[in-house]
Amino acid sequence: MNDPVRGSLLGVEHMDASEILSILKLARGMNPLKARPLLRGKRVLLLFYEPSTRTRSSFEVAAKSMGAMTTLVLSSGSSIEKGESLLDTGYTLRAVGADVIVIRHPHAGAPLLMAQHLDIPVVNAGDGMHEHPSQALLDAYTILKHKKTLKGLHVAIVGDIYHSRVARSAIHLLSKFGAKITLCGPPEFLPEIARGLAPGLKISRNVEDGLRGADVIMVLRVQKERLAGQKISLQEYIARYQITMPRVRLAKKDALLMHPGPIIRGLELTWEVADCPQSAIVEEVVNGVPTRMAILARALGKAR
Amino acid sequence: MTSKSQTGSLLIKGGHLIDPAAKMDRAMDLLLRDGRVAEVAHPGKLKGADQQFDARGLIVAPGFIDLHVHLREPGQGYKETIATGTAAAAMGGFTSVCCMPNTSPVVDSPEWVGWILHSERGAVVNVFPIAAATQGSKGAVLTDFRGLQQAGAVGVSDDGKPILDNAVMAHALRAGSEIGFPVIQHAEDTRMTENCAMHEGPTSFRLGLHGMKGSAESSIVERDIRLAQEIPGARLHVAHLSTADSLRAVRTGKKNGVRVTCEVTPHHFTLLDSDVNDYDTHRKMNPPLRSEADREALLMALADGTVDAIATDHAPHAPHEKIIEFERAMFGITGLETALGLALTRLHHQHKIPLSRIVELFTSGPARVVDLKGRGTLAVGSPADITIFDPRKKWKYNAAASPSKSHNTPFDGWQFTGNVGATIVDGRIIFRSVGRDSVV
Numbered sequence: 042m043n044d045p046v047r048g049s050l051l052g053v054e055h056m057d058a059s060e061i062l063s064i065l066k067l068a069r070g071m072n073p074l075k076a077r078p079l080l081r082g083k084r085v086l087l088l089f090y091e092p093s094t095r096t097r098s099s100f101e102v103a104a105k106s107m108g109a110m111t112t113l114v115l116s117s118g119s120s121i122e123k124g125e126s127l128l129d130t131g132y133t134l135r136a137v138g139a140d141v142i143v144i145r146h147p148h149a150g151a152p153l154l155m156a157q158h159l160d161i162p163v164v165n166a167g168d169g170m171h172e173h174p175s176q177a178l179l180d181a182y183t184i185l186k187h188k189k190t191l192k193g194l195h196v197a198i199v200g201d202i203y204h205s206r207v208a209r210s211a212i213h214l215l216s217k218f219g220a221k222i223t224l225c226g227p228p229e230f231l232p233e234i235a236r237g238l239a240p241g242l243k244i245s246r247n248v249e250d251g252l253r254g255a256d257v258i259m260v261l262r263v264q265k266e267r268l269a270g271q272k273i274s275l276q277e278y279i280a281r282y283q284i285t286m287p288r289v290r291l292a293k294k295d296a297l298l299m300h301p302g303p304i305i306r307g308l309e310l311t312w313e314v315a316d317c318p319q320s321a322i323v324e325e326v327v328n329g330v331p332t333r334m335a336i337l338a339r340a341l342g343k344a345r
Numbered sequence: 346m347t348s349k350s351q352t353g354s355l356l357i358k359g360g361h362l363i364d365p366a367a368k369m370d371r372a373m374d375l376l377l378r379d380g381r382v383a384e385v386a387h388p389g390k391l392k393g394a395d396q397q398f399d400a401r402g403l404i405v406a407p408g409f410i411d412l413h414v415h416l417r418e419p420g421q422g423y424k425e426t427i428a429t430g431t432a433a434a435a436m437g438g439f440t441s442v443c444c445m446p447n448t449s450p451v452v453d454s455p456e457w458v459g460w461i462l463h464s465e466r467g468a469v470v471n472v473f474p475i476a477a478a479t480q481g482s483k484g485a486v487l488t489d490f491r492g493l494q495q496a497g498a499v500g501v502s503d504d505g506k507p508i509l510d511n512a513v514m515a516h517a518l519r520a521g522s523e524i525g526f527p528v529i530q531h532a533e534d535t536r537m538t539e540n541c542a543m544h545e546g547p548t549s550f551r552l553g554l555h556g557m558k559g560s561a562e563s564s565i566v567e568r569d570i571r572l573a574q575e576i577p578g579a580r581l582h583v584a585h586l587s588t589a590d591s592l593r594a595v596r597t598g599k600k601n602g603v604r605v606t607c608e609v610t611p612h613h614f615t616l617l618d619s620d621v622n623d624y625d626t627h628r629k630m631n632p633p634l635r636s637e638a639d640r641e642a643l644l645m646a647l648a649d650g651t652v653d654a655i656a657t658d659h660a661p662h663a664p665h666e667k668i669i670e671f672e673r674a675m676f677g678i679t680g681l682e683t684a685l686g687l688a689l690t691r692l693h694h695q696h697k698i699p700l701s702r703i704v705e706l707f708t709s710g711p712a713r714v715v716d717l718k719g720r721g722t723l724a725v726g727s728p729a730d731i732t733i734f735d736p737r738k739k740w741k742y743n744a745a746a747s748p749s750k751s752h753n754t755p756f757d758g759w760q761f762t763g764n765v766g767a768t769i770v771d772g773r774i775i776f777r778s779v780g781r782d783s784v785v
Contacts, residue, residue: 054551127670148670149553150624169672170553206553234556237547 045156048141048340050164052153052172053213061178061214064335068182071331071338078108079343085109086139088130089166090116090146095302095326096166096175100143103333107343112137131155141340144168162340170204176301177210179332181218183325184257187297191218197251197292198222199282200261200309201230207301208261212239225251226282229271230263248282255292260284260300263309275308284310289317297321353395354378355772359388360400360733364407365705366712366722375405377729380771385723399780400733403766406704407723408440408730410711412529412608413504413584413656414681416442416472419460420449425661425750428467430681432748433659435776437681438707438765440730441471442659443715446482447505453477453488455496462497469775470768471730473499473715478517478528482506485513490520499715502529504584505631507565509534515572522578527606527715529582532565532591533557533632542672544618544633552624554672557633563590570598570605582714583607585658587632589642596651606714608656611680611687614643616755624671627755630660631676647706648698654711655703657684661751679749682742683756689736689763700736707732729772735779736763 045051053061085104089097097113104111114134116122121130127146134142141162144152149169156163167173181191188194196215202208202224215222216239223243224231236242245251252258268275289298298319306312315322355377362373362385374391376384384391411434417425427444434442444461446452452461452474460466461474476493478501480486490501501521507530508514514528521528538557543549545556566583573581583595586607598605618634628634646652660677667674688706692698712721719727744757767777 126665128668146670148672150671153623154668154670168553172553203550209551209553232550234545234547234550238551 042157045153046160046162048162048342049156050174050336050340051156052165053174053177053210054172058217061181061217064178064339065182065185067335067338068178068332071334073102073106073330073334076106076334079338080104080107080109080341083109083140083341084138085111085337086134086142087111087113088134088142088144089113090121091167093145093166095329096145099326099329100166100333100337103330104337106330107334107338109337127151127155128158131159135159135161141337164336164340167206169206170209171206172210173206174210175329175333175336176207177214178336179325179329180211180259180299180301181214182332183299183321183328184297186328187321188256191215191220194220194256195254196220196222196257196259197225197255198259198261199225199248199251199284201263201267202226202235202261203230203232204264204267205261209238211259212242216240216242223251223255227273227278229273248288249291252288252291255296257297257299258284258289258292260298260310262301262303262305265308279308283308284314286311286313286317289314289319299325302326354383355396355398355769356391356394357398357400357405357731357733360403360405362405362723363701363704364723365701366407366709367724370701375723375731377731377769377772380729382723382725382727382729385725398733398767398774403733403735403779404700406732406734407708407721408768408770409438409685409707409732410441410717410721411439411657411659411681411684412443412654412711412714414442414444414659415447415661415677416444417661418448418466419457423663423750427461427472428469429748429750430659430661431468431470431472433679433681434470435768435770436748436765437683438685438732438734438768439470439681440732440768440770441473441717441720443473443475443499445475445502445504446477451477451482453480453482455489455492458493458496458498470770473717475500475502475504475529477501478503478508479513484508484510487513487517487520490526491524494524494526499717500527500529500582502531502584504529504531507531507533507535509536511568511572514569515576518573518576518579518581521580522576525580525716527580527582529584530565530569531584532562532569532586534561534565537561542629543621544635546618546636548619548621552621559588559590559635559639562588562632563594566591567594570594570603573605574598574601574603580604581606585610585613585632585656586652587613587635587643588639592642592646592651599651606653608654608711608714609643609647609652610656610658611684612678612755614640614647615687615691625755626667626669626671626674627678627753629671629674629676630658630678644696647692648696648702652706653714655684655688655706656711657681661749662753663751667753677753679747679751679754681749682747683754683759683761685734685765686740686742686761686763687756690761693736694762729769731769733766733769734764735766738762738764740764
């Protein structure tokens with residue numbers, strides 16, 4: 042076991058504010074259409090144990106636009122199906138010549154485990170319910186395109202926070218910069234123990250209270266199957282927590298509406314909300330590419 | 346079990362003898378002869394033994410008994426064997442261990458109990474098998490308690506798998522009451538803990554892991570005590586009790602005259618759920634490390650007598666079962682060699698629990714739980730099982746040097762105050778870290 046190699050990105054929790062700022066600064070200098078070939082000759086291994094559209098394609102585009110070679114390994118159709126362990130898959134990809142491994146995994150902590158046993162950087166592209174650091178970084182990048190600073194910003198995070206790695210990473214990041222965070226959802230999706238994640242977190246069971254005066258509304262996906270067997274029914278969730286236009290209007294006029302995707306229109310938010318003028322949902326995806334360019338450049342020591 | 350060779354006599358001189366069963370706590374010499382305690386006398390009175398053991402500055406106690414170990418045989422010899430597990434027990438100062446039946450196959454027949462007890466297994470300390478309470482530990486059909494007892498089992502448990510069905514549990518308690526068998530329950534409502542990898546709390550939330558609620562344990566403990574209360578003579582033993590609510594239930598049960606006993610592990614009185622840090626699988630066990638309030642309650646109950654025994658739940662696993670994703674890693678850690686060090690360092694030196702109480706938790710307490718007649722005491726005529734320890738000696742645990750086949754411990758490299766000086770089984774010194782024999 043070793044310390045993760047410098048340049049690894051495993052989670053926001055243990056990052057310094059200065060590290061985060063340097064990635065965001067680097068991202069602002071990245072242009073996927075006019076990128077310098079910083080990663081020419083580098084091999085980026087994308088190891089995905091879970092389905093992904095945005096994260097996978099955006100890491101791939103980010104890598105390729107800087108001249109890297111990318112190889113995609115999916116758990117289905119690989120030796121993983123034959124029972125190969127995570128670490129053995131990691132050793133194999135290292136032996137094949139990977140310079141960095143970008144991993145998405147259903148188990149929390151899997152990227153850290155890999156990083157503790159490999160001599161190349163590992164980038165967490167989402168691990169179980171734990172963290173999704175590149176999403177938090179691209180969200181910060183997006184917010185800062187519209188707001189001067191994160192400090193003092195009122196951010197309402199609404200939906201299934203318990204199951205959300207996006208929420209955990211966002212909460213860590215925003216609280217490091219002094220944002221005022223209100224979490225909003227039913228106890229099934231937002232247990233009281235969530236309070237311990239960062240100092241000063243507010244919990245609201247009433248979506249109207251949570252949204253009032255917000256600068257940023259972050260909506261999280263709600264999976265129908267996760268409501269099965271819970272006290273709260275689908276209808277009740279929609280009635281109490283769905284983000285509708287009247288609810289959006291409780292926030293500040295210039296509030297930003299965000300969602301990491303995939304969105305389920307008609308469940309956690311309405312059709313109108315997804316496409317409203319304040320919606321940054323598509324912009325988040327756009328910003329994912331330069332952010333991930335910065336993450337990969339940093340991982341491979343090209344962060345200049 | 347160890348062979349009953351004639352061992353001659355051994356005089357343990359100059360030590361401080363603690364025998365809670367005999368309410369003895371003073372400087373005494375002890376003569377062992379032919380595998381039995383022959384004489385206990387004031388210092389300097391005994392003479393003429395084949396061998397002498399200089400115990401000056403040391404505590405001489407009845408041999409320690411561990412109610413809860415996994416020796417992994419039959420079937421899982423890659424994790425541990427009866428020979429390697431009992432060698433680790435000897436190093437830890439244990440002269441007797443009770444081994445759990447969740448092996449492959451499950452020890453649910455008199456034949457398998459006999460197999461464990463066969464001398465070919467190479468045990469170096471006494472082994473007392475706990476047999477499965479239900480066939481295959483499937484929680485449905487009871488095993489043949491009487492036959493298991495005759496073969497040498499000392500209790501029944503479906504450890505690792507709780508008996509959830511009320512009727513089956515009541516039936517087990519009743520069958521146990523007829524022959525004086527304790528039913529040992531791993532109290533966990535598994536319907537509440539599916540996919541859970543640790544205790545539910547701020548740390549499980551931070552790590553994105555599903556957490557086990559304390560109530561998944563205490564609800565079963567409460568139910569079992571209710572059932573035991575209704576069955577005259579029923580004996581219930583709560584394995585590795587870990588929450589404040591479970592303790593409350595045991596305390597109330599004892600007050601109401603229910604024959605309920607419980608054990609606590611060293612890791613539960615030492616570590617907290619927050620010590621899981623970032624997915625340390627050597628801190629993943631079941632029951633999981635709990636909250637600070639739970640640990641405080643355990644420390645209180647260890648001091649005040651509510652807890653009957655310290656048991657290790659020694660659970661060896663191979664690297665491929667532990668150095669993997671946290672959620673996939675097996676539950677359990679090794680514990681035989683660090684139990685006394687943790688008890689002395691944490692309970693005695695840090696929390697000021699007297700040595701006599703700690704010795705009780707390792708000796709007469711567990712002996713009573715499974716009725717190991719004559720053991721857990723130094724009364725004249727009892728088996729010559731002795732644990733000698735130095736409560737002040739500082740040492741550092743090195744897992745790599747362990748005789749156990751597995752090294753899945755969170756305590757590797759830890760410093761302890763208080764260590765095992767010698768382990769004596771049947772009058773023979775099977776492990777010693779101090780001095781030399783002096784032949785008279």
